[in-house]
Amino acid sequence: MDEKASQQLHKPMPDMGQDSANILQQLDAFKEHDPNYKDGRVWSLVYYLNEDHSDFLKESYHRFACENGLNPTAFKSLKKFETDVISATADILNGTKDVCGVVTSGGTESCLMAVKTYRDMARDKRRVKRPEMIMPESAHVAWFKASEYFGVKIRLVPLLDDLTPNLKKLKRMINRNTVMILGSAPEYPHGTIDPIAAMGEIAQKRKIPLHVDACVGGFILPFMEMNGEEIPLWDYRVPGVTSISADIHKYGYAAKGASTITYRNMDYLRYQMFVYQNWPGGVFASSALLGTRPGGAYAAAWGVLQYFGKAGYRALAKDTLEAVNRLKAGVEEIPELEVMGNPRGPLFAFKSTSPDLNIYAVGDQMDALGWQVNRNQYPSGLHAMVTAQHLKVVDQYLEDLKKSVEIVRANPELAGEGGAATYGMLAHVPLRGMVKKKVLEMYSEQYKAGGGELDMSAEQTNSGTGKGLVDRMLAWWVARETRRGSGG
Numbered sequence: 001m002d003e004k005a006s007q008q009l010h011k012p013m014p015d016m017g018q019d020s021a022n023i024l025q026q027l028d029a030f031k032e033h034d035p036n037y038k039d040g041r042v043w044s045l046v047y048y049l050n051e052d053h054s055d056f057l058k059e060s061y062h063r064f065a066c067e068n069g070l071n072p073t074a075f076k077s078l079k080k081f082e083t084d085v086i087s088a089t090a091d092i093l094n095g096t097k098d099v100c101g102v103v104t105s106g107g108t109e110s111c112l113m114a115v116k117t118y119r120d121m122a123r124d125k126r127r128v129k130r131p132e133m134i135m136p137e138s139a140h141v142a143w144f145k146a147s148e149y150f151g152v153k154i155r156l157v158p159l160l161d162d163l164t165p166n167l168k169k170l171k172r173m174i175n176r177n178t179v180m181i182l183g184s185a186p187e188y189p190h191g192t193i194d195p196i197a198a199m200g201e202i203a204q205k206r207k208i209p210l211h212v213d214a215c216v217g218g219f220i221l222p223f224m225e226m227n228g229e230e231i232p233l234w235d236y237r238v239p240g241v242t243s244i245s246a247d248i249h250k251y252g253y254a255a256k257g258a259s260t261i262t263y264r265n266m267d268y269l270r271y272q273m274f275v276y277q278n279w280p281g282g283v284f285a286s287s288a289l290l291g292t293r294p295g296g297a298y299a300a301a302w303g304v305l306q307y308f309g310k311a312g313y314r315a316l317a318k319d320t321l322e323a324v325n326r327l328k329a330g331v332e333e334i335p336e337l338e339v340m341g342n343p344r345g346p347l348f349a350f351k352s353t354s355p356d357l358n359i360y361a362v363g364d365q366m367d368a369l370g371w372q373v374n375r376n377q378y379p380s381g382l383h384a385m386v387t388a389q390h391l392k393v394v395d396q397y398l399e400d401l402k403k404s405v406e407i408v409r410a411n412p413e414l415a416g417e418g419g420a421a422t423y424g425m426l427a428h429v430p431l432r433g434m435v436k437k438k439v440l441e442m443y444s445e446q447y448k449a450g451g452g453e454l455d456m457s458a459e460q461t462n463s464g465t466g467k468g469l470v471d472r473m474l475a476w477w478v479a480r481e482t483r484r485g486s487g488g
């Protein structure tokens with residue numbers, strides 16, 4: 001191949017356009033290898049109810065698909081959606097009329113904004129130059145991202161046996177550089193609700209803002225409580241809580257691209273705002289991370305809140321809780337399995353208590369039976385994000401889980417094969433920096449123009465890293481170990 005040919009892109013822009021019907025057909029065809037979430041086989045990523053509901057979301061989305069929420073005074077419709085969504089959110093989070101907030105594009109944006117806000121507030125009010133945030137080990141990865149993006153150092157609070165943060169250690173981590181404390185309701189990896197009331201007391205005494213990450217719990221825990229479930233206090237009723245993130249595109253069953261960040265009052269939110277008055281394009285103000293903001297996502301979020309109302313969400317929460325409780329009970333019935341911690345919401349994880357039963361091998365068997373089960377590390381386990389839709393597959397899931405455990409019990413060598421071997425190694429490679437470097441290399445490969453075509457047949461696993469990626473990771477690790485001759 002000559003120099004020029006080797007530099008050519010594999011996929012240049014088409015020279016000529018095609019007709020839209022043809023393209024829509026192609027779009028549908030591309031779905032073929034995507035996870036099939038419609039029959040309750042997928043336990044993360046998508047919060048799906050049924051086709052009627054999806055059609056309603058799409059209808060409301062497409063009515064505003066081209067509208068832009070950048071400037072709240074331009075499209076009054078979009079500002080109304082935002083105001084209504086924030087008010088409804090403040091209501092279910094038991095806030096007062098002082099609560100204020102912004103609709104964002106997702107949980108990550110909401111979390112990023114909280115870190116920026118509290119960093120800037122501490123800079124302004126206390127001249128903090130080397131900002132730090134205190135958060136439990138179980139905090140969502142979005143907070144690690146925020147720390148990196150905004151240069152706020154993390155002090156990581158270790159967990160107790162029940163997977164709640166060690167509050168004695170948390171207290172000792174507070175210093176003059178602390179700009180915020182974080183708790184979750186619940187945390188994603190195990191579904192445990194952090195002791196927010198106790199954390200609120202600490203935060204208030206030391207005059208430090210406390211953010212509650214209810215990205216996943218915000219649109220279900222309130223309805224579980226309205227249904228009479230005993231849920232420890234975690235919202236604005238806890239005096240020390242200064243802000244809460246809650247995603248509508250999770251248990252609000254909205255279209256993707258809708259979350260909320262609310263604050264107890266404007267004294268906090270004003271540090272989230274960005275204003276630049278000297279831009280040649282005019283005076284510019286922005287309330288969160290995005291410039292152009294997708295009107296469709298706000299319309300669908302507004303629509304879904306009107307559609308369900310409290311009664312609808314309570315019914316969904318009831319079905320979800322029934323599914324979770326039956327799943328947890330079924331897992332506990334299997335002698336070698338144990339639910340981790342004390343999950344109270346819609347998520348849980350379980351681990352093996354027997355050295356003879358590799359939990360990742362159980363996961364492989366579940367995958368082979370057509371489920372898509374996520375893996376936890378530290379400690380090793382399997383994870384489930386349960387929705388109302390899963391109620392109809394509870395019995396099948398538990399039957400297959402029993403079957404999977406039996407297979408692994410009878411074939412312990414499965415722990416050294418396939419995904420089990422890979423996940424085991426990924427979790428136990430001692431040089432974490434090496435893991436990071438290698439994942440970065442492989443992940444970057446997928447973003448090359450004209451190269452690195454995604455293997456469409458590869459199953460997706462956690463965090464958007466394909467299974468193909470993990471397999472290559474394993475190959476790399478094995479080759480490395482062989483070279484070193486360590487035999488380990």
Ligand SMILES: *Cc1c(COP(=O)(O)O)cnc(C)c1O
Pocket residue numbers: 106107108109111140142184186187188213214215216247259
């Ligand atoms: C999902 C989640 C996030 C991040 O939300 P995205 O919408 O995926 O960006 C943050 N925190 C928790 C606890 C979550 O469950």
